[in-house]
Amino acid sequence: MEKKCIGIDVGGTTVKIGIFETDGTLVYKWEVPSRKEENGAYILPDVAASIRKKLNERGIPMDAVIGAGMGFPGPVQPDGYVEVCVNLGWRDLNPQKILSELLDGMPVRSGNDANVAALGEMWQGGGKGCxxxxxxxxxxxxxxxxxxxxxxxxxxxxxxxxxxxxxxxxxxxxxxxxxxxxxxxxxxxxxxxxxxxxxxxxxxxxxxxxxxxxxxxxxxxxxxxxxxxxxxxxxxxxxxxxxxxxxxxxxxxxxxxxxxxxxxxxxxxxxxxxxxxxxxxxxxxxxxxxxxxxxxxxxxxxxxxxxxxxxxxx
Amino acid sequence: MEKKCIGIDVGGTTVKIGIFETDGTLVYKWEVPSRKEENGAYILPDVAASIRKKLNERGIPMDAVIGAGMGFPGPVQPDGYVEVCVNLGWRDLNPQKILSELLDGMPVRSGNDANVAALGEMWQGGGKGCxxxxxxxxxxxxxxxxxxxxxxxxxxxxxxxxxxxxxxxxxxxxxxxxxxxxxxxxxxxxxxxxxxxxxxxxxxxxxxxxxxxxxxxxxxxxxxxxxxxxxxxxxxxxxxxxxxxxxxxxxxxxxxxxxxxxxxxxxxxxxxxxxxxxxxxxxxxxxxxxxxxxxxxxxxxxxxxxxxxxxxxx
CATH class of the missing domain: 3.30.420.40 (ATPase, nucleotide binding domain)
Known part of the structure; x- marks a missing residue:
């Protein structure tokens, strides 16, 4: 099976998730609600469970997935650490590390959502080829x-x-x-x-x-x-x-x-x-x-x- | 012999040249005038001759020099091509290619002088360590x-x-x-x-x-x-x-x-x-x-x- 990668855009209301071919083709996308109770503690477990379910439904084994990237609305340190993410209720956590653990060690990287969107437009959008x-x-x-x-x-x-x-x-x-x-x-x-x-x-x-x-x-x-x-x-x-x-x-x-x-x-x-x-x-x-x-x-x-x-x- | 590298700063009046250790220690520096006659055609030959002479005087063989970098006052394309450099009289030439040929194929790279100065300050100046x-x-x-x-x-x-x-x-x-x-x-x-x-x-x-x-x-x-x-x-x-x-x-x-x-x-x-x-x-x-x-x-x-x-x- 062709290798896949996953893109996750965590917003204040919904989390958008997409499964992609490595050439940038979007295979499938869906959304889950952003549950902000208890300082957003459910968001990443919800995302992980939803990804497992969708991969399973589509017959994509976990080891066909190279990894997942994630954007969220706030500043992210180079190692993925987030001091505070007001819109999600997060404080002092490393979401990429947490999600990776929830997905059996799958590589996860993260960044600020506006920065990540720019990378997306470079890859497959208005800036394709640049x-x-x-x-x-x-x-x-x-x-x-x-x-x-x-x-x-x-x-x-x-x-x-x-x-x-x-x-x-x-x-x-x-x-x-x-x-x-x-x-x-x-x-x-x-x-x-x-x-x-x-x-x-x-x-x-x-x-x-x-x-x-x-x-x-x-x-x-x-x-x-x-x-x-x-x-x-x-x-x-x-x-x-x-x-x-x-x-x-x-x-x-x-x-x-x-x-x-x-x-x-x-x-x-x-x-x-x-x-x-x-x-x-x-x-x-x-x-x-x-x-x-x-x-x-x-x-x-x-x-x-x-x-x-x-x-x-x- | 420890490997050396050469830094060249081509200005409108003089060319500054330095021989460096690869760790950033300045070994020796000197200047040659920028001869701007005939659209600056003598500048690079003068620089090459002066470098040969100084290396010789100091007993540094050409093959101990990793290469030379060069800054000049104008826009430089990624391949080193210069459309016009008003202060030197240059037009439509590739100074790094010319200097490399004058120095028996020594690797030469180049950039805009203000940009290059910033790199210098990062390496050994006010921005050292950044x-x-x-x-x-x-x-x-x-x-x-x-x-x-x-x-x-x-x-x-x-x-x-x-x-x-x-x-x-x-x-x-x-x-x-x-x-x-x-x-x-x-x-x-x-x-x-x-x-x-x-x-x-x-x-x-x-x-x-x-x-x-x-x-x-x-x-x-x-x-x-x-x-x-x-x-x-x-x-x-x-x-x-x-x-x-x-x-x-x-x-x-x-x-x-x-x-x-x-x-x-x-x-x-x-x-x-x-x-x-x-x-x-x-x-x-x-x-x-x-x-x-x-x-x-x-x-x-x-x-x-x-x-x-x-x-x-x-």
């Missing part, structure tokens, strides 16, 4: 991952790819989750875009289709309005894309990736969004025409399981 | 180098470590050498600091010891005045250190190095400068207390030959 990519995930927050020479740059203190907390906007008065003022996440996350729209509607009296949504406006509403030509929504998105382009420009002058991949829910706006980001990014890096392209992510919510599976192939 | 460092060189311009896992991150288009051209300051009207407006180099290079001081003297009527220098003021004059407590000079340096700290903050959220090393002529101001940069850098990265330290470079003008020698040891 070895050096930077992914920016525009979701509720802004996450990111830097992949250099096909490996995650996790950083010496787990801060590699913390693109959302790049300080980018002077004069911001509100405080970011990280304690900062003016982080990229504050303006370019779904939450940030909606907030920017609310601010804009207060600051300017102009008519706008956005006003129908009031304070309940979402990033999608803003993007739809901008696509329809609403001038206030266009102003909001101009601000958002300016700061995103600026952030890519600083990253380009630091690690100069082959490509940038934009993912997350906000990226469903497609090239309307990425072309706009690209314009500012190019404007702010006049040093050379020859630089990383801006592309869309293609794996959606599966980037995490792809990247996790890829982790174990090194 | 594998992941980012160096910022504050000279006439601002250069930089990102070293990850003991290797230079040159970038896919040679823009890795172009720290000086990180866009950082909004509203700058003057144009940078790169064509940009608001590059770090425009405010934090020796030239930039002097310009900032001239602007400050025009903008504010306050008495200042800087006024005695008039338009001929240098970065050193500004730093000396700031150290002596001159309030206008302190304002200038506060601006400079703010933008430097901000740039380090963005780099930290991208690659999260173990340490930052500050070098170049301006860094002779010592911890007076680096402590100030560090304060802003920490202020702009509240996400974690645990992050890369800011230190001074220690190799001065020799960083280039150290790093070049280190290039060949991989």
């Amino acid at each position: 070895h050096d990519i930077v992914m920016v995930t525009l979701g509720t927050g802004v996450g990111g991952g830097v992949v250099h020479d096909q490996k995650i740059v996790a950083g010496r203190h787990g801060l590699g790819g913390e693109i959302g907390h790049i300080h980018i906007r002077e004069g911001e008065k509100e405080t970011c989750n990280c304690g900062g003022h003016g982080c990229l996440e504050q303006v370019a996350s779904a939450t940030g875009i909606a907030r920017e729209a609310r601010r804009k509607m207060v600051a300017k009296p102009d008519a706008s289709v956005m006003r129908a949504y009031g304070d309940a406006i979402t990033a999608k509403d803003v993007l739809d309005a901008a696509k329809a030509g609403d001038s206030l929504a266009l102003e909001v998105m101009d601000t958002v894309c300016y700061y995103l382009g600026w952030a890519l420009a600083t990253i380009s002058m630091t690690v100069d990736p082959e490509i940038f991949v934009i993912g997350g829910g906000v990226s469903k706006a497609g090239t309307f969004l990425t072309d706009w980001i690209d314009r500012y990014y190019r404007e702010l890096t006049p040093i050379s025409e020859n630089k990383g392209e801006v592309r869309l992510a293609t794996l959606g919510n599966d980037a995490g399981i792809y990247g996790a599976a890829r982790l174990i192939l090194d | 594998h992941d460092i980012v160096m910022v060189t504050l000279g006439t311009g601002v250069g930089g180098g990102v070293v990850h896992d003991q290797k230079i991150v040159a970038g896919r288009h040679g823009l890795g470590g172009e720290i000086g051209h990180i866009h950082i300051r909004e509203g700058e009207k003057e144009t940078c050498n790169c064509g940009g407006h608001g590059c770090l180099e425009q405010v934090a290079s020796a030239t930039g600091i002097a310009r900032e001081a001239r602007r400050k003297m025009v903008a504010k009527p306050d008495a200042s010891v800087m006024r005695a220098y008039g338009d001929a003021i240098t970065a050193k004059d500004v730093l000396d005045a700031a150290k002596a407590g001159d309030s206008l000079a302190l304002e200038v340096m506060d601006t400079v250190c703010y933008y430097l700290g901000w740039a380090l903050a963005t780099i930290s959220m991208t690659v999260d190095p173990e340490i930052f090393v500050i070098g170049g002529g301006v860094s002779k101001a010592g911890t007076f400068l680096t402590d100030w940069i560090d304060r802003y850098y920490r202020e702009l990265t509240p996400i974690s207390e645990n992050k890369g330290e800011v230190r001074l470079a220690t190799l001065g003008n020799d960083a280039g030959i150290y790093g070049a020698a280190r290039l060949i040891l991989d």
Whole structure:
């Protein structure tokens, strides 16, 4: 039997799991709920039991599996140790070691979920064929991952790819989750875009289709309005894309990736969004025409399981 | 005889050359002028002849030399090809291949001089013992180098470590050498600091010891005045250190190095400068207390030959 590998993406609500061929073909994927009772003590046993069951159902013997990779929402030390993972309730444990023991010593590696998603997009997504990519995930927050020479740059203190907390906007008065003022996440996350729209509607009296949504406006509403030509929504998105382009420009002058991949829910706006980001990014890096392209992510919510599976192939 | 390696730092005025033990001990160093006539065609033959002569004088046979590394002031492609190196007059050549042929096939590797200096500081300088460092060189311009896992991150288009051209300051009207407006180099290079001081003297009527220098003021004059407590000079340096700290903050959220090393002529101001940069850098990265330290470079003008020698040891 062809060797397989397993990718596990542990989220706050569900754990996504995929069985892959070593060439990156997804064989089968499923989800289990993330049981967060007792500080998330059931999560890894649930994952292990579910993997045994699915492998058994599909007639895949354990020894046909090279290993499993795992991403979770928090900082991971190089040996897999996790000091704290707020979303799962974990504290002071080594999840990769625990899962390996639960799976008869199967090799398990792990990483931060946003970093792992970047690896997935490099392997089989928007960055396929590239070895050096930077992914920016525009979701509720802004996450990111830097992949250099096909490996995650996790950083010496787990801060590699913390693109959302790049300080980018002077004069911001509100405080970011990280304690900062003016982080990229504050303006370019779904939450940030909606907030920017609310601010804009207060600051300017102009008519706008956005006003129908009031304070309940979402990033999608803003993007739809901008696509329809609403001038206030266009102003909001101009601000958002300016700061995103600026952030890519600083990253380009630091690690100069082959490509940038934009993912997350906000990226469903497609090239309307990425072309706009690209314009500012190019404007702010006049040093050379020859630089990383801006592309869309293609794996959606599966980037995490792809990247996790890829982790174990090194 | 112990194996040796050679480090070559090709500058616009002189070429610095060093013979090293493979453990990083500098055995002997010297300089030859950079003859730039005929598009710099004499530079590499001069270097090769000088290396042969010095090895001969010191009784080191060619076959005791593992190889030579070389840094030069411009972008270098992964195979060593150089499209253009303005300061030397070079265009469309492969200097490492040429030097290797001139030295009987001795292995030669090359890289951008600022990147190579970062590798030198990692090996035997301010970053000794670290594998992941980012160096910022504050000279006439601002250069930089990102070293990850003991290797230079040159970038896919040679823009890795172009720290000086990180866009950082909004509203700058003057144009940078790169064509940009608001590059770090425009405010934090020796030239930039002097310009900032001239602007400050025009903008504010306050008495200042800087006024005695008039338009001929240098970065050193500004730093000396700031150290002596001159309030206008302190304002200038506060601006400079703010933008430097901000740039380090963005780099930290991208690659999260173990340490930052500050070098170049301006860094002779010592911890007076680096402590100030560090304060802003920490202020702009509240996400974690645990992050890369800011230190001074220690190799001065020799960083280039150290790093070049280190290039060949991989």
